[in-house]
Amino acid sequence: MTSGRGATRKQLESAFASGPGAVLVGLPGVGKTVMARAAAKAYAKRHPRATSLWVSATESAKLIPFGAFSHLVEFAGADEPAMLLRTAQDALRRDAADGLVLVVDDAHHLDTLSATLVHQVATSGFARMLVTVREGEACPDAVTALWKDEILARCDIHPFDADESAVLLEQVLGGPVEAVSSTRMFEVSQGNPLYLRHLVVAAVDAGALRQVEDVWQLRGEMTFTPELSTLIDQHLSALAPEVRMVLEFLAVDDPLSVSTLAEVAGLDAVDRAEMAGVVTVSDQGGSLVVRPSHPLYTERVRSSLGRLAFRRLRKMLVGQLSTDAPTDISGRLRIAGLALDTDSPPGAGDLVALSWEAMRMGDLAFGERLARGALDQTGDLSARLPLAHSLSWQGRGHDADDVLDPVDPDTLSQWDLTAWTLPKAANRFWMLSQPSHAVTYLAEMRARISEPAAFHTLDALAATFAMNCGEPGRAVRMASVVLESSEALELAVAWAAATATLSSARIGRFEDVEQLAQRGLSATHPGLLRFTIGLGQTTGLIMAGDVGAAEELSRHYLSFSEFQQPGRAIGEVLLGLTLVAGGAFDEATTLLRQAAAALTTTGYSWGPLALTGLTQALGQQGKAADAAVALDRAASAHGMRSELYAPDLALARAWARAAARDVRGAVGAAREAVHVAEQSGQRAVAIRALHDLVRLGDVGGVATARRINAQIPCVTGNLCVAHGQALADRDGAALDAVSTELEGAGLLAVAADAAAQAALAHQAAGQRAGEVAAKARAAALSQRCGNPVTPALEKALNPLPLTSREREVAAMVAQGMTNKSIAARWSVSVRTVEGHVYKACMKLGLPDRSALATTVQASPTMLPGKSES
Template structure:
């Protein structure tokens, strides 16, 4: 082993010995699996009591929830993902009394739940993990997060360099290799071990690589090109027919148990395939399973199989796997997925049931595939419903509507009409941007229902419409009727409780939040409603001055998203807004960017909210141009479906203006946020807006703080009153105390601004010692927040030579306004504006108005 590879191996082993493990990343064929095996063996030899379990992920297994772990963990129920994940963790830990090392090969192929399981195991630290990932492949977010969040060490394994390649050639061939021949082999393989291996095999077989005087020499033209497909084809053509048959089955489904393959092709064929280096056989939880030696083998074979051959192989696999009579949900989903493309697919009823199960486990795409299989057999509503739900939840509103359109509602029973109306109305409200029409449509359909259990379900959706439209009080009234009815079904309870939870939190009815949240979480329902509940719970914690708990809660919900879209992005929006409250602006901006990219093409209200949060985070960081772009996008995306978040949109405008140094406009926008929130009954959100107004220096905000907190009385409201009074009184000591209390509450950015305001008041009073202490506190808090550029912090930590009015005029100049327009907006004379422009240019050493505009921009 040469130095480069040796160093990589040492890093891997060190990560397993001293940490939670590592992820080995490299190009196809670079030797990730070989090194992972070697390191795993070394760790097992050194620590003989530790148990080692192998998981090999594949493209086909990725279609089945927990497909990669099906040989290690059996799932007999159809519980929600969180329950299944806990059961899987427990089952894995139970296997090993003295420690467990889990090796996951080709982790980029993990299905969503398997990837989430690995991520949770890494978080717990109870299992040592070693993963291999193909560089350049799209990875599940849960896998990528392992090294991005520094849970596991990332080790990159690179192709061999020329020296390493020559050393490997000599080792494999058992003798010295001519330097020029080694260089030629390296030039073709570019150091890729798989390329190199195939080049050597082909060259020896053709005689172009031979020994002369004990030295291996390559003569003549190379018989193989560097293209990977050609190399693989050359190797596959040399395999025995029965060995190729083994690979054909693996090309359809991988891995396969030795016993299953033996039944279909014979044990001798499996043995010959292993001896030929075409497959590997490993022990997985006491069962021998077979993988292709390299995924490229099966990928190449799969591309060459005709449609009839694929159907024949699938049919044989279904027959064999069904013989084992697996009753666990993972096994049933695996068989159903294989059977879909055969002459004997599962019955429509079974596919419908399994489609709902797949979606309950968080796999919307697989649920869609199964539902489409059912729809191919029957045009019944029972097949259209899961397909429409899956498409709508994926944000594909038009596709969902097309699936529902052929159904004539006049032919449906009340129950079927209810089931059809739900996705039809919800899809129109959110995904098709027909919110007003959807509200009327839902009311019309509701009038046709007389069965209480049915119309309660429609009323629960109507409550959600009301909340999203900006009327949380009406939403609570409607939801309460549903929740109080003993006839309400679980789905109705889930929608109503989720709506009531968020609405109650935003209105300041904090005592109701946890009760409602538990009611919603206890119902069987689509998992995305959890985020609505979590958003309300997080806001309630923030208003209780417990931001740390809100962050923990939001991270929990982000983890529940199982790293699949759109759940992943929605979880990021919830977490991002909590992080803004704390002041973790860099992380929040990153989350919002990712979420906005995933959601803005859909109709979810979370999409505009992501853009709103992005503008707020960027504005507080002082990135005026980027904040302005995000704000403009948020305004364009905003509508009736996201009217609930109109106060947040006004705050996004406030922080965008603040970043542009338009403090007067920023304060006005913050006051507008307070007004909009109060008008819609969102008292808690109004207090959040008051706090931002105070951070921007609005001395009159204390009046609003007293008025609002008199209605809902909470820790955050009392803090706003204290902050506002100290600011109005220019009470430096009071502002010092406010900063400390905000820091203790976890609101670090607000605490930094309060400390900066205290420093400014100390300076005005001539208290240099107090100023220095407050300034140091502001600087420390600012650093913990990633050094934002709010007006208060800028004034103290990065003071400008311009006065407030000079800065304000300079910003307007940079915005392209004429002196006359500036004078009109500020209610001063044009001569006064000219004087401010002149003084600003002199202080900044600029020659003219144009240079001032350029500098400020």
Template sequence: MVTELCWRTAPRPAVWAQIDAVLSRPEHRGVALIGPAGVGKTALARQLADRHAADPRAVTRWIAATASASHIPFGAFSHLLELAPAAESAALLRAARVSLCQNVDERRMLIVVDDAQHLDAMSATLLHQLMFHSRIRLVLTLRDDDGVPPDAVTALWKDQLVTRIDIGPLAAAETTELVESVLGGPLESSTADRLFAISDGNPLFLRHLVDQAVRTEALRSVHGVWQLRGETTLSMPLATLIRRRLDLLPPGALNVLRYLAIDAPLAVRDLVALTGADAVEQAETAGAVTVTVRGDGEMVLPKHPLYAECIRSELGVLTRRRISTELVAQIADRGPEHVSDRLRLAELSLETDAPLEGYELLGAAWEAMRLGDLQLVETLALGALHGKDSLYARLPLAHSLAWQGRGAEADAVLAEIDIDTLSEGDLVAWVLPKAANQFWMQGQSQHARKLLADIRARVSDPGGRDVIDALAATFALNSGEVVDALHTAERVLISDSAEDLAIAWASATAALSNARMGRPEPVPALAERGLRMLPPGLLRFTIGLGQTTAALLHGDVDQAEAMARGCLEFAGIQQPGRAIADILLSTVLVARGALAEASALLVQSAVALTDTGYSWGPLALMLQARVLGQRGDHAAAAAVLERAEEVFGMRSAMYGPELELARAWTHAARRDLPAAIASARAAVVAAERSGQLGVAALALLDAVRLGDGRAADWAPRITGRLAAELPARIARYARALADGDAAALEQVADEFAADGQLPAAADAAAQASLRHAAAGSAPGELRARNAAAMWSAACGSPVTPALERALAPLPLTERERGIAVLIAEGLSNKAIAEQLCLSVRTVEGHVYRSCTKLGVADRLGLAAAVSGGALGAAEAPR
């Protein structure tokens, strides 16, 4: 557990670009770094001072101005000056200049003044005169939210003696980079977004927040990924800093912030009604709040999120209750205008003495479910349950707990129900969350399917049977029975008795089933129909996977990415939605070639879903192993693959082909090409047998990229049954590889590149280069190799068999290549022999021959050669 964090200077590439541009000018004299407190001005000034001090002849004077010395002549410079009493200010200034610059080469002197807004008039005038009458250089830091600096200070940049550079908060990416450098590991994307939202990019606030979160273990490392869970709290130093600022606000502005501490944002009209127009205006004038336009109304937010956080922590129980009651009354009096108003009204009412009626809270809970806010669902459902225990209060609560991965708690909520006393309709309502929780979160998939079938046999109502069938179709889909799942879902969709929930589940199942079966045409209509219903919000991601898969089959990577980013926007920072949305985006990024970005997202998604039963978790691990394999990292790919195999089961059987592809690329990273091609073929076979022809076509693409020369013989059996654009291109690609047709390989490479599928383009071009070389066509070889190098670089230089052979071959056989990789991973000859079922002497012989071919002295040299990349590959046997 980390207890003391070592904070570094915040990354500021844009700011440093400005500073360096100023310092590169021969006539430059200095900079004024201006911005609000805590944004890192002093840290930048210290870095500039350190740069200056690198010259042994340099002289640096550091001046720290303070409010307490702002009325004392030369108060800030008192530790540097020796002045005799003088009657006139002019004489004092002359004496001060002489004292400061005595025995110093002015051209090598740097004066740094921190918090220059607090300089007394004489000190400010001294600086101004020094800049006019000497050759010194100057760095100033000033707060722009702490009064007006002396005229002589502002004149420094107005007279162009120094260059003004405004320093704002960190950007989101800079915030994440800083925190990850301090923690020594990656942040979960939702955690990064949350820390940025709370700190608003202020480095000082961020430091206090992270330190406190680590101390309280709200921020902790899980499998190497840092996650923020639960409520953040303010440390005492941070609360004191913020309180000092708040104490300067007028009473009316503070009162406005009290209401925003309970609920933000608030409409201007609501705040005016509650606090008065003058108070709202005071708050805006004092810089305590920000007024923005949203839709057709004006909304008020705290100027900084931590202002409200600080005030909220200080409010007493009775004050919170009074403000919540007033807010509820205000929203109710004017009438909730949209769903966010209704949800805020419901949640706020729980803080009052008169919460909403149970049916109103439950209505709000289901609306929150549709929006994917599972924590709010839990809060509202618990409120309803405390008011009156009932099945219909327990249902949304069980749903929310299950989808948060808290399967045992969800089951306990439902276990309190005596199902023998339930009506037929209530029995259906009970079995849906019960069976879903068993299937996914509790790992009792077969038992869940049997339970659903048993309850269906007791139900005579057609509508009840429809919704049970819709869930059963989803179970069948996840179990890999894709064709049966689609047939069941289609029966529900044409049923006259099917209600919204049944339509939603069936539409999501049908959309994903059609996409994976290679039938993308019906997917858009099915997706639209499902999204029109009022389902649990997480169904949006099932629909999203169907949409992205369909778009990829059409070769439309841009459309696939737009769909994935739409799901990401819907998820926001809420888990598990954010982790699932990141997986969706990663599937597209892998096809596009953004392998590093995809890998980072998949690592954190897999960790976020570790303690849940979502089938998305195993999928994240499978995709991660594929990415690591394509990047040539066998050891990491093998470790992730092992985790994927451990968690694979009935609830994720649909992704059996993806698991085989993970194995294929893991073998490829070890340079075991026959095993890689065999696993890729197994992926195609598994997909075809389960009716997932679209997935089979995508797996076929990987097989051809790996160099499978036989793929062309059976590719038409799969691609010939699909009407989408990409399968036809894959079939042409397979035939071109089998025929050794370099021109056709170049053409298909260009087509892949035009659609944005750069990894496939790079491999096809590399294979074309090798065929040109074999035919003795030097111009063709160079042309194709240059294209492969360009597309490979755009993907972050993946390490695939074709690219290795074409771009930087090494004269090793397939077996020698595999042994060399294992040596680079640190395995001994004995361990390699055991893994490859060889004798130690055989391994030693391969090592000796490899060293001789490469001209290296020993195993260390061989490992270094392999780690440098570029191992050649023998062509896969036909």
């Protein structure tokens, strides 16, 4: 665990080791008892002869003298308290001959005599003591004195922090948990392990928490187990009605200003709620705001409110909030959301306008809700359009089509026909997996439009189709026509600029990227288009040799999406791809795996792209089995709508084969990536593929890299050419220099490979000092990347004295492959494979094939991936 609870455990251990013990203080359900048991068990393990006694105080036994100790001490009669205490101490001392550990759980419930006994035992020092106390509860003076008089050390146990909560969730569920879902459960539970456990049980039982592609995802509303509901209700039932009313208003809208709550519930009620500890009041921008002290309070109150009560509270809040007549968009959206489910909802026109605004801000679900409110009032196309857009952007293609289908296109004006065709065609291309049909359909509808401002919008979408179909050059030309027109509408400009930004970056028109990006960002559009723009920007920055700036920009885009899906997952793909480029493979695999799972039910081309990036990361980590699985998924998801990323898929195949120690196959796949990239005009991607070829040890593409870099000069291209030429020349010093430059560009994994290749070049030239320095540099860079396993690093850092071919066959043997299957993969005879196995065994002094497999598996630098069968 991280520092919070880990620090508490260390404090407990220290209190046991150097003193009489500790008092463990924490909120209900925070895990005091569990930690106390663990600490007592650890002490008993170190002192096996010591006696351990456990006392649990309860509310019901509080009125009975020595009630908590009745199972440990027998009292003959009604003696004086002093005599009873002496008798109890003597009874406990009899158990302390070889040491005594006394744990008193929930000591705030102790009766007076029991509390006095605990105090006396602690001061006498004949026992190690561990006492748990609930924070905020009234305690007997004798218990409070334990830490106030510094008799026992006070250790405060806090709820889990977000990271600890995420680790606990993964342990309980037995698999990775989507970051968005983990964060949501942490925010509701506030890290309280008891609450968290109940929330998990309820969510799993309700089907809201489920596994998709081996990743746990939380969707829908949070629910409570009966036990958790009872726990919260016990606390809430003791509240005065006016305090409960404050929580009811906060259940409707959180946070609320003190002034607003004072008007609807009364200032005295707010004051009493704060005194009761159920709300907190803090300063926010010069205004006092009220929040629930724990989210579960308002979650539970919300679930217990009837629909009529909810509508009444909403109406009261709308009336009060509207008195200030907010003009900012956030304030207007807030009031509209509250008023929607009252008997006086906003008009359809206002709801339509606000729905578009909500989507522009990235909140697709809220945009859907507002649009549905408008559609409830009118069946007009104006209400159907934002609803269809929101549904389609959320990946719910069939639902979006259902909203648009009732409209007869033959009855529409050119403007309305354009507005109707746009989501209809886009939905078919991505969400309904009908890209060919969508392209034809869009062209047919375009032929019915003569108004320039109208057909420019359809042309902008056609440009996006062309880009996704793997024709970025044509996409730029089509988008440019739209962008050059003074009659193009804002939405057309947004689509065209986003398409041109990404396409320009991939074909190598780097000088146009940022200007196009800014034009797209300044136009009115559904918020998810900004991620396409962001991918173009980060691609350009990486090619400019500034991976650090690309990562910073990626994290900015990720923060925009907050926790709304699918925007969050798309933002994770954007960041994950940047991290792969920089060599931060551990974080990249986490992001890309959960993003791919979240996008699997949508038609976004970001889904296949996430899988290709995941495969590349896993492949460079040497995780052959995982990379193979991810590659299969990427290939299955790939199609016409993601044809732009065909070179990326070929590179994914290259790294998956490299992880399986099929270097020849990896080189072949990387060459295919170069070919596909060049064929589609994606020269920047071709440069990247050529550089991966160099990393794999192939220098046959250096002339091609030089030619392409002359066409689209950039820092990464210069480094690719320099790296390839230095490797071709077997120039250790030149490879050292290019490794340093690659590190400066933020391409750490590539820099590690260059350093490894430098070490081998120095070794071949007999330059021992250069070899040692280059190996040390390769190892240091590798460690910064999480110790990836690439062919170059294996050759330089692997201590086993095998040739490349012998290493490959040894790795395949360790993966469980038969000689026949290895021969089939290499297209050689079984006898040839047997020869390689024999030579490998001879060099390593091993008796047989089985021993070879065991030895290779024990060499983490040679075979860190999981075995394949």
